[in-house]
Amino acid sequence: MGIYHKSALLHTACHFLNIRPGMRFIDATVGGGGHTGEILKNGGLVLGIDQDPEAIAACLGTYGEYVRTGRLVLVKASFTHLSDIAREHIWVPASGVIFDLGVSQHQFAVPQRGFSFQLQGPLDMRMDPDVPNSAADLVNFLPAKALALLFREFGQVNNSRGLAEKIVASRPVETTGKLARIIGPSPQLKRKAFQALRIAVNDELSALSSSLPQAWEILEPEGRLVVISFHSLEDRIVKQQFKDWETSGLGTVLTPRPVAAQEAETLANPYSKSAKLRSILKI
Secondary structure, X not given: XXXXXXXXXXXXXXXXXXXXOOOEEEEOOOOOOHHHHHHHHOOOEEEEEEOOHHHHHHHHHHHHHHHHOOOEEEEEOOHHHHHHHHHHOOOOOEEEEEEEOOOOHHHHHOHHHOOOOOOOOEOOOOOOOOOOOOHHHHHHHOOHHHHHHHHHHHHOOOOHHHHXXXXXXXXOOOEHHHHHHHHOOOHHHHHHHHHHHHHHHHOHHHHHHHHHXXXXXXXXXXXXXXXXXXXXXXXXXXXXXXXXXHHOOOEEEXXXXXXXXXXXXXXXXXXXXXXXXXEEEEO
């Protein structure tokens, strides 16, 4: 399968997790196993969760030996079920939880997944293929007003109503290529529109908002929560939640400002350029 995904801020994230041998960690977005692998190499035990079966397969292919020895447990599920999964696998309390949000390089690179406006493929964008509604369903069946709201709220698209009306007039829209042509030549506008659809299809913001308290609940005292986000909508949710916990005397924010990748990392891994890491210690 090759490299599934090159994790952003890998060593920085593991530094904030404060990994020690024998401690239990939860990788809520296992992807190809970047953070999981680093935790395992440092002696930790990992409960790895991902809603994408291809991610689970990639991680299993790389770290199967740890599954056989019981140091790694892999679960195909959404992190919205984090608390139940942790309890089912007797992973409570956990010493640390990490969320690496966004889309993997593998998902972007496979045309059939429909995440990229640069590759011709079906307009899908589902991280979990069992989710009923694809991006094509939203584009083809939402009324123009609802589609415009989606682009404005999740993509911060200017003149979202105009874009929505162009799309509605061009239905059916079944491929990434056709949608990209309708949006027009601007790469920035295409990026925003595709991001908005992806967030809506996967219910990403609601999923994050509901999952952070679950992660907090199952953390042990002195446990750490690390979140890597890739756009301001996610980062705003994380920042506010961490602030609320600290203000309530429940935790100590370890990153007063989000940590970004250094120049050397962004050159080696352009995907990391927009990454922001925040971490908090549970009191």
